[in-house]
Amino acid sequence: MESEDSDPDALGLYMAKALNKFNILYLHMIEPRVIGSRVLEGVENEAPHRLLPMRKAFKNTFIAAGGYNRNKANQAIADNYADLIAFGRLFLANPDLPKRYELDAPLNKYNRSTFYIPDPVIGYTDYPFLQEA
Ligand SMILES: Cc1cc2nc3c(=O)[nH]c(=O)nc-3n(C[C@H](O)[C@H](O)[C@H](O)COP(=O)(O)O)c2cc1C
Structure with missing residues (x-):
């Protein structure tokens, strides 16, 4: 956390190649348009x-x-x-995200103000599931 590099693209490429030597099962990387849980202004809709x-x-x-x-x-x-896409904030706010995606159902909106509070419930396990019909 809070670390940076003068040439992150070159470092990332070096790391991806270097990890091949160890036959690592997967490599999970975050788009550089995201810093922590904050998406950089104006780039949310870009696919760089x-x-x-x-x-x-x-x-x-x-x-x-x-x-x-x-x-x-x-x-x-x-x-x-x-090969796979991971979701952070949307999964936090939608405990049944795979089900909602399967049904193309509406999503709960995440509440940024409760992302980092110490409460074990509020903002973590209190987002509602889809109502069973
Ligand atoms: C509540 C919360 C806590 C997070 N904690 C970390 C963390 O400890 N370390 C980290 O590298 N990223 C952390 N992230 C960032 C996520 O791993 C992810 O990169 C980010 O949410 C972007 O993905 P998204 O657009 O699907 O949300 C956190 C995000 C949220 C919402």
Whole structure:
């Protein structure tokens, strides 16, 4: 956390290649448009594909995260940009996210103000599930 590099693209590519030597099962990378849980202003809707060199270099399963929703994730998989897409804030706010995506149901909105509070329930396990019909 809170670390940075003068050339993160080159470092990421080096790491992806170096990890191949150890036959690591998967590599999970966060899009550089995201810092922590904050998506950089004005780039939420962009698909910069900046992880593509690492995706191509890494031999096993590649997982990307950061600013994805259902459509963007499906597109990324269709484009072979990643093998899997992970979700952070949307999963936090929607404990049944796979079900909601399957049904294309509406999502709960996440509450940024409860992301980092110490309460074990509020903002973590109190988001509602879809009502069973
Ligand atoms: C409550 C919360 C806690 C997080 N904690 C961490 C953390 O400890 N370390 C980290 O690298 N990223 C952390 N993240 C960032 C997520 O791992 C993820 O990169 C980010 O939410 C972007 O993905 P998303 O657009 O699907 O939310 C956190 C995000 C949230 C919402």
